[in-house]
Amino acid sequence: MSTLSKIVYNFKNLPGSHSDDFSPSDRQIEFIVNHFRSELASQRVNTKKSTDGFYQEIINLKVEKTKDFRPFKDNVEILRSKSKLPSMVTSHNRGEVIDFIGMRDDFLGFQKTTVHTFNIDLENPMVTELYFTSGDYLYIVSQGRSLIREVYMKAVFSDPREVKIFNGELTLINGMDWDYPLPDNLIGQLNNMIINNEFRWGQIVQPDLINDGKDA
Known part of the structure; x- marks a missing residue:
């Protein structure tokens, strides 16, 4: 690289x-x-x-409870990233090019959903966590797992410098x-x-x- x-x-x-x-x-x-x-x-x-080789990581993406969207089930918690995400690369086939969102030590990440379908996807008894993006924020839909305060994210972002600034690794005027x-x-x-x-x-x-x- x-x-x-x-x-x-x-x-x-x-x-x-x-x-x-x-x-x-x-x-x-x-x-x-x-x-x-x-x-x-x-x-x-x-x-x-x-x-x-295109991917970058946000290792500790902070999330917090939100009432932006309403789940049908009482035991479902919706979390939103505390900050807006750096812009991501999109494709016709996959939308935003995200490789993994979940807990850092988990082998399997959370399942992708949409703001319009997350309640339907939760009807699957095998699904416990979902994610979607809306308005440049990441949303986590959690059913059964409590105390999620941060998640791990791996994606292809449009501006690599923006991700490094987001992670605190660079400032705007750092070199190259x-x-x-x-x-x-x-x-x-x-x-x-x-x-x-x-x-x-x-x-x-x-x-x-x-x-x-x-x-x-």
């Missing part, structure tokens, strides 16, 4: 990466790389190829010398996607308003 700084350096050596009309900062290059990494991950999910969640053997494919979509670069980048010395 390569560092983000190495991937940004590779971008700068791609044809057309700098011109009189387009000279992105390092942060703007990061936006472009994130965008096409998300597209690549989504394509791999849709074609049933491995996404190992950290492992970027992309397998080394797919960097060439990512670069080809970027080159073949050069006309979209200007639409993807956002203004670089962070004074971090990364403007070149």
